[in-house]
Amino acid sequence: MAPQDPARGRLLFEYAAAAGHTQANILVTNLLANGVAGRRDWPLAMERLAVEGRKLPDRQRALELVLGMNLNAVGDPKSVPKPQDLSEQPYARMFEQIFTESECDYLMSVAEDRFEPSMVYNRSGELVRDTIRTSDGAAFHWLIEDPAVHAINRRVAVASGTAYDQGEPLQALRYSPGQEYRPHFDFVDGATNQRLWTALMYLNDEYEGGQTAFVRTSLKVRGKPGDMLLFRNALNDGALDEFGEHAGMPVTAGTKYLSTRWIRERRWIP
Ligand code: PD2
Numbered sequence: 001m002a003p004q005d006p007a008r009g010r011l012l013f014e015y016a017a018a019a020g021h022t023q024a025n026i027l028v029t030n031l032l033a034n035g036v037a038g039r040r041d042w043p044l045a046m047e048r049l050a051v052e053g054r055k056l057p058d059r060q061r062a063l064e065l066v067l068g069m070n071l072n073a074v075g076d077p078k079s080v081p082k083p084q085d086l087s088e089q090p091y092a093r094m095f096e097q098i099f100t101e102s103e104c105d106y107l108m109s110v111a112e113d114r115f116e117p118s119m120v121y122n123r124s125g126e127l128v129r130d131t132i133r134t135s136d137g138a139a140f141h142w143l144i145e146d147p148a149v150h151a152i153n154r155r156v157a158v159a160s161g162t163a164y165d166q167g168e169p170l171q172a173l174r175y176s177p178g179q180e181y182r183p184h185f186d187f188v189d190g191a192t193n194q195r196l197w198t199a200l201m202y203l204n205d206e207y208e209g210g211q212t213a214f215v216r217t218s219l220k221v222r223g224k225p226g227d228m229l230l231f232r233n234a235l236n237d238g239a240l241d242e243f244g245e246h247a248g249m250p251v252t253a254g255t256k257y258l259s260t261r262w263i264r265e266r267r268w269i270p
């Protein structure tokens, strides 16, 4: 594989944008909003988004969504709801109604054209398809993380007491009847920058089955649209929390949409 150089890659997008390339301009705005591989300038990203919104309906929709959020000058939420305690082992908390219906609809609609069969890591660290995880997934990787998705990620960070830069890309997941995520740990064996937390955001209500089940305890969760479940995958000494084994139960009717974000110990973004 060619060596990765995200900062150089960002610079090339900046050149293309300055030369008038529309798509490169959009990507540069996204990178200014999230600060991946270079500087972060939220007010400038918002100004650019407003200009893009005059020509491009998708950008206008992202802009309107952000303007409806109660954000401070750097794009952080001014407040987040207090969580309900669900369990101490595993440590699990529910943030009810942390996202609005329009935010849930937005994530589902932006993901819709991007769904592909979900993958998992095998023992050699390669991403493969596996019957353990039969959903479809769409990752909002750094370049396509628009300012609205970015502001959603910042809300997850504030609620979880972590920094935005510790998060892996937000993923949207779609489960049709029979699809599931069988019991697993989100903890990655041997990782030096461990997945400490998992945030699951429930996006819709039009399905049956599909609860999030912690298989070593009796805890089963079905969030309402806009709710976020946050749980810890590791104990305070950094070791795996055995009680964190969990599953997305098979959906039996309808289609379930969910978003998930795995949060690392330290900075994860380039
Ligand atoms: O989609 C789910 O319900 C689910 C269940 C368990 C997702 C994940 N884990 C995950 O993304 O880690």
Ligand code: ZN
Pocket (backbone or CB within 6 Å): 184, 185, 186, 198, 246
């Ligand atoms: Zn999981």
